[in-house]
Amino acid sequence: MKTKILSILLATALLGALTGCGTGSVAAKVNETNDNGKEGESTLRLGIQPGDLLDNVAFAKGFFDEEGLNVEAQVFSYGPPIVEALTSGDLDVGLMGDQPAFSAISNGVPVEIISGTQSSNKRHGLIARDDSNIESLEDLKGKTVSVPVGSNAQPLLYIYLESAGLTEDDVEIVNLGVVDAETSIIAGDIDAAVVYEPHFTSVATKENGVHVVTDAEGYKDYVSISIGRVDYDKEHPEELAKLLRAWDKAAKWAKENPEEAAQIVYDADGTSKEITLNFISNSEIGPGLTESRVQALLDGKEQSLKYGLIENDYDLNDYINYDYLELAGLH
Numbered sequence: 001m002k003t004k005i006l007s008i009l010l011a012t013a014l015l016g017a018l019t020g021c022g023t024g025s026v027a028a029k030v031n032e033t034n035d036n037g038k039e040g041e042s043t044l045r046l047g048i049q050p051g052d053l054l055d056n057v058a059f060a061k062g063f064f065d066e067e068g069l070n071v072e073a074q075v076f077s078y079g080p081p082i083v084e085a086l087t088s089g090d091l092d093v094g095l096m097g098d099q100p101a102f103s104a105i106s107n108g109v110p111v112e113i114i115s116g117t118q119s120s121n122k123r124h125g126l127i128a129r130d131d132s133n134i135e136s137l138e139d140l141k142g143k144t145v146s147v148p149v150g151s152n153a154q155p156l157l158y159i160y161l162e163s164a165g166l167t168e169d170d171v172e173i174v175n176l177g178v179v180d181a182e183t184s185i186i187a188g189d190i191d192a193a194v195v196y197e198p199h200f201t202s203v204a205t206k207e208n209g210v211h212v213v214t215d216a217e218g219y220k221d222y223v224s225i226s227i228g229r230v231d232y233d234k235e236h237p238e239e240l241a242k243l244l245r246a247w248d249k250a251a252k253w254a255k256e257n258p259e260e261a262a263q264i265v266y267d268a269d270g271t272s273k274e275i276t277l278n279f280i281s282n283s284e285i286g287p288g289l290t291e292s293r294v295q296a297l298l299d300g301k302e303q304s305l306k307y308g309l310i311e312n313d314y315d316l317n318d319y320i321n322y323d324y325l326e327l328a329g330l331h
Contacts, residue, residue: 043070044239047082047094050075051198051271053261053285054117055095057250060264066249067242075269077177080150086111092232093243097152097196098300099309101227105319106310110230113320115244116293119223120283123197124156125215127204132191134213137164143191146176146184152222153178155300157194158307159219185210197279198271220303221296226287233321241328244287248330251286288330289322 048055055073058064064071074091076082079100085091087109095117104111126145128134134143137160147157161167174190181193182203192213195203204212216222233240254261262276279285284293301316325331 042236042239043072044236044243045090045092046071046073046243047076047085047091047096048073049078049082049095050269051265051275051279052095052268053254053265053276053279054247054250054287056265056268057254057261058246061250061253063246063249063253064242067246069239069242069246071243077179078148078151083109083111086227086229089229091229092236093226093228093240095224095226097222097224098297099152099154099304100150101225102301102304102310102316103150104227105314105316106312108312111227111319112230112233113225113289113297113316114228114233114240114324115226115247115287116289117224117226117247117287118279118283118285119221119293119296120279121217121220121222122215122282123200123279124153124194124220124222125196125200126160126192126194126213127185127200127210128192128213129185129188129190130206130209130211131188134192137161137214138166140164140192141166141170144172144174145192145194146174146181146190147194148177148181149175151178151196152224152300153194153196155303155307155309156216156220158309159303160194160214163219198275201278202272202275221292221299223293223296223300225297233324237324237327240324244325244328244330247287248328254280254285287325287328289320289325294320 046055079096082091082094082096083100083104086094101111101113132143133139140161145157147154161171176184176193178195178199181195182199184190185193185203186208201212204210228240258277258280261280262273265271265276266273298316304310305313322331
């Protein structure tokens with residue numbers, strides 16, 4: 001079956017992503033932080049995604065305030081729109097998975113990786129309709145499967161196909177954001193979807209007629225990162241150090257107070273407390289760039305090149321900047 005990449009992201013979801021509409025405690029705390037900021041202080045403009053732990057906790061517990069940092073957070077549906085906002089200069093730092101960053105660098109966008117945020121192989125995976133008869137990766141042949149093109153879920157789809165002895169010609173690929181994928185799979189418009197939390201395990205229920213086929217463990221090592229605009233980074237190293245220290249405080253606090261942390265994220269955007277609790281217990285959380293995280297990023301970039309998801313090859317090491325972690329005392 002010839003592959004079709006169908007760009008059918010719902011207009012409302014895309015509009016929300018591009019305008020960075022935020023809800024819950026993040027938006028409230030953003031306004032509060034800005035109103036209470038000292039006159040003349042600069043504001044770090046940050047792009048985040050639903051279910052974000054570090055920033056919701058940092059806002060709620062006052063860790064940005066402790067560092068004397070003004071932060072304005074905008075919520076995007078996934079990574080590529082954050083890259084667009086960085087490219088246009090509307091954001092200073094963005095949180096995302098690896099693939100959007102790899103693509104940005106390949107396309108010459110002047111950004112660099114300044115930290116990790118979390119790593120886990122349990123938050124990405126393949127879900128399928130119960131009536132699709134998909135119980136293994138081999139069962140994908142002849143099926144319609146969605147993936148948010150340009151996100152860090154896209155390479156996982158190709159890894160799944162290759163591991164099952166399939167190619168993209170054996171399936172019909174539909175370009176859907178994770179929110180639209182959830183709606184479409186429940187409605188029966190697609191057979192399967194490669195998605196990530198908070199839309200991975202939450203949609204896979206008997207009531208929805210959807211189940212988890214597999215997660216990413218054994219297929220791809222996932223590291224989420226923050227990237228900054230190089231021109232901003234050079235001019236504001238202290239602000240970045242403050243940001244990283246606040247995230248470090250948030251990560252440590254969340255590990256010690258998982259129930260309260262899960263409540264904070266739920267209050268911010270409605271992410272299931274169970275999903276956040278599983279995330280805290282099954283993930284490495286915090287801004288560090290350990291050897292294992294860096295190796296996972298290097299491997300991920302090579303996978304992106306292999307599957308034709310980036311056009312121009314480069315040495316990823318040249319785009320990882322440890323200076324701000326070192327300035328923050330975290331490297």
